[in-house]
């Protein structure tokens with residue numbers, strides 16, 4: 349992340365979304381969204397409620413099929429491919445609202461993220477990594493996921509995404525509804541993952557925090573990208589400050 353100070357400006361593109369147009373019935377939610385995430389980057393997508401942030405992430409991972417446009421991941425056109433194939437290629441989504449199964453244990457939730465992993469030894473190794481990243485998750489593996497706090501559930505959602513061994517992690521509002529201290533823990537974990545080589549595309553309402561931890565950012569307004577650039581520059585931009593940073 350920008351704090352780490354490493355240079356990713358010249359890195360090759362890992363994800364390219366080209367001119368995505370996405371509709372829900374008669375409603376056009378994305379009017380031609382194009383964005384790039386380079387290998388090793390943390391990129392934040394900010395925007396108001398209903399701007400199309402979740403729609404963008406869902407389209408990238410194949411949960412929605414664009415009417416026009418393409419999604420290129422790691423040099424391969426994955427537009428319209430089934431989600432399991434896109435996940436298999438190395439994209440994982442920690443969805444908005446976390447998508448935890450409350451009646452299943454934490455371990456069972458994590459196993460769902462690894463359903464394509466036939467190798468038990470690799471599975472144990474991946475599980476160990478998630479537990480090292482989030483010690484709170486380790487302590488609660490046998491507990492029903494629904495009994496966890498919001499922050500712990502978010503850790504499980506991220507952990508589950510990591511269990512599919514992604515090279516690109518998509519996160520939809522990981523800090524939503526969480527106390528500042530827990531949010532900090534989550535963002536510290538994301539920084540650590542990025543330093544270890546994971547590329548991250550983040551959707552956040554908490555623009556200030558997200559931009560502080562990102563290399564670059566995009567601003568989405570009612571289905572259109574209206575601004576993009578270096579994260580520090582965006583955080584300083586008067587329009588961004590007024591619209592998204594409350595200052």
Ligand SMILES: Nc1ncnc2c1ncn2[C@@H]1O[C@H](COP(=O)(O)OP(=O)(O)OP(=O)(O)O)[C@@H](O)[C@H]1O
Nearest residue numbers: 372375377395396397398399400401402403404444
């Ligand atoms: N299942 C759906 N059916 C119809 N319209 C939808 C559906 N999901 C989203 N929309 C509409 O598409 C637009 C973009 O929604 P989206 O959920 O992508 O926005 P968002 O930026 O993620 O918002 P939020 O900050 O509230 O999560 C909105 O106008 C929304 O009402």
Ligand SMILES: [Mg+2]
Nearest residue numbers: 401402403444
């Ligand atoms: Mg959303």
